[in-house]
Amino acid sequence: MIIAERKPMDEIKRMLAPYKKVLVAGCGTCVTVCWAGGEKEVAILASQLRLARSAEHNEISIFEASVERQCEREMVAEIKDKVTEVEAVISLACGAGVQTMSEMFEDKPVFPGVNTTFIGMPEKEGLWVEMCGACGDCFLDRTGGICPIVRCAKGLLNGPCGGTRKGGKCEIDPDKDCAWVLIYRRLEKQGRLDLMRNYYAPKNYRAVKRPGRIQAAKA
């Protein structure tokens, strides 16, 4: 899923400074799971903004709304009535959600309330780690399902480098596992260590065209 973290309060306050009627819009999918922009975070941010403005004697009227997925026009359309009532929207969805909102309500400024950070998974409660770089040319079949592009600090396709520490840790950050040691151990378990002998040519990053576009095959 997409991982995001809420922007610093000062930045949010600065973006909303000129407005008196604002909608805080949440998204019920990825950002809900990573505690950045779900219904609960919408309520907390709205409350913080009300308290902050009230302390400055600069009252603000805040509406709250959340949709299942802010990156889908049909779902964003559900909160159209609320958006028409306000002067600006602060979206707690990922960049795709913010842009969908912005495209659908072109006459309103839509501000990002979170920084979209990476594609990852929860490692433990409250900790998310990056797992995929969305490179467009998946390499996981050759690395035992461990992505060296994002999990190796150097993004090496032919690892490990000479800097692996004792205990299989990374030379750049001793708290992190060396991705290539993990790959070696995984391939060993699967009896596929021969893959470690392969040389992989530099990756073709042109596989990802910006902006990305995928058309599903028609049935």
Place this chain on the structure above:
Amino acid sequence: MNNCIVAFCCEHSAYPAADLAGKLKLHYPENLRIIRVPCAGRVDLIHILKAFEKGAAAVMVMGCEGGACHHMTGNTRAKERVKYCNLLLREIEADGRLVAMFNLSPNAPHKFVGAVNEITKRIKESGR
């Protein structure tokens, strides 16, 4: 609700302690508003923030002593939430010490009064 102290009291510890304080006719500030909750762990961040929005001067979350929670881990969860709420308040340049967690047993009315007095002191220090 203006300038009152909201105390979310666990019905297994702080609420009986408050009751006992009343029975013993102990004095504590009259602006205290007690909200009985099934467990301190039931209190969410939004409950605390809403109390401030409605004009509370301070919010207390009062639960069982460490290791004695009737619902196993409610008091530790509440403590973490209160800690996070301190941060949320500091983010908006409010005094984070105006939300606090207190642990007490049901037979500790003096500790209950002491906690209320402590938060009252913090309110005065914050200039409210």
